[in-house]
Amino acid sequence: MEHDPLITSTELAGILHAPDLRLYDCTTYLEYQPPGSDIPYIAVPGRRTFEEGHIPGADFLDLQGEFSDQHTPLRFMMPDIAALEAAFGRHGVGPDSRVVLYSLATPMWATRFWWMLRALGFDNAAVLDGGLEQWRAEGRAIEMGPARGYPPGRFIAKPRTGLFVDSRTVLAAHGVANTVVVNALSAQLHQGLEPSRYGRPGHIPGSCNLPASTLLAGETKTFVPLTDAKTKFAAQGIAQDKRVIAYCGGGISATVDLFMLHRLGHQNLTLYDGSMGEWAKDESLPIETG
Template structure:
């Protein structure tokens, strides 16, 4: 298997569990309904409880909101500065020589978010487990319970690359550029503005198309749809490899499923609007479109 294979199956992972340079991480977060009157769209609950109830043997747990997001913004899950990430990954035993495998429960979006962040830091040797813990369990593979044993601390040095994240100003400009596709990964009812949004004003970024992240997964096994099927969905929305893509969702998480598949399909001009609708829907100076 090549070092730059972004996707790994449960069977392939089972074969490398004893490799000393493997760093295996459960990245799960849960979004719980926010209490009445809360200014936040949802409560973020780290998946430590489900990790301790059962994880792939040897895995460690990564708390996205706790250690790997910007603490100085109202918005959830925003990309923090490079020094914070170097220290956090280093604490969890990641060095530049590590082989990372990332997984989550119920949806791969937490794993693809970490994969995207690592790519932006110049780290290439990270894979997402196809189907996550759901598929691992479906295949009857062994589980371990209890707190993470963790990995010995290491030194991780980032080689940051630009263009992986854009702000609302760049996204607004992109929405009227002929050579750019802006894609919304939320469900069609939210894209059309037919249902109230937990982020603020209902609707979408003007001119954006919709390839819902949920349609890129098998609902039962949580594996990614075959690449040909994904390609057909993107092509139907006018994607071509010579265009730039700006992806967004609610909080910059599920859009990384779209980006992960586009990357695997050979698209190389990809970026994430990190603030997504969590920022856009609340900012009355930004235009919004509904059906």
């Protein structure tokens, strides 16, 4: 049984000075563009808020700038293995590192990095429950200023296949009995009841809807208890014997769903990386509302 990849602030405080700890703020902010724009949002790394206050010793990871494919109009797409090995190595991750990830306002940026590391075969990574907000709420120490960073590490990936899929795989999964496609966007966006910043409104045909936001609770956006999450997933027909393909707008919030499914013991989990940022703009792909 793998360790639970969720860590509390109390647990983090107990290992904060451990030499093998690699602690990262992964925050990105989205500046949404007006309807009809060629791009739905501009990704802004959260360096300013990092420098205004972060957990002592933390480094900062720029998802779009350093850990995403720079050769596609889509944001946050998984880059090639060599680029990720180099990037994680630059930030001090090695084979014996213990990685803890957090982000402000929502854990989805942290769970995205957790999913990427999992795809690279690195399992000793955890997400901080409640992020910096929970840490602050408990009156714990805060550090200001630029990241000091960690000594470079030698990160060698052991890639797992199938954790990221493309639109062809998603299209082929339609109607397959043992596969559930789940949309992590809001119910309004899923049903096509409001304009979509990604293109055509609606969702991938046949997909169910479990918004990532419903797996979080309170002002600090801690994760709901596993018993509650299990009930929510079961209500959508997401059983442990099913293959799950999760998607959202840009392959970020869907990792919240995947994180909780993993914690519940689901084995066959996949992320559609292009998500609605790709699907909604491709007129050759079907879409439905309601």
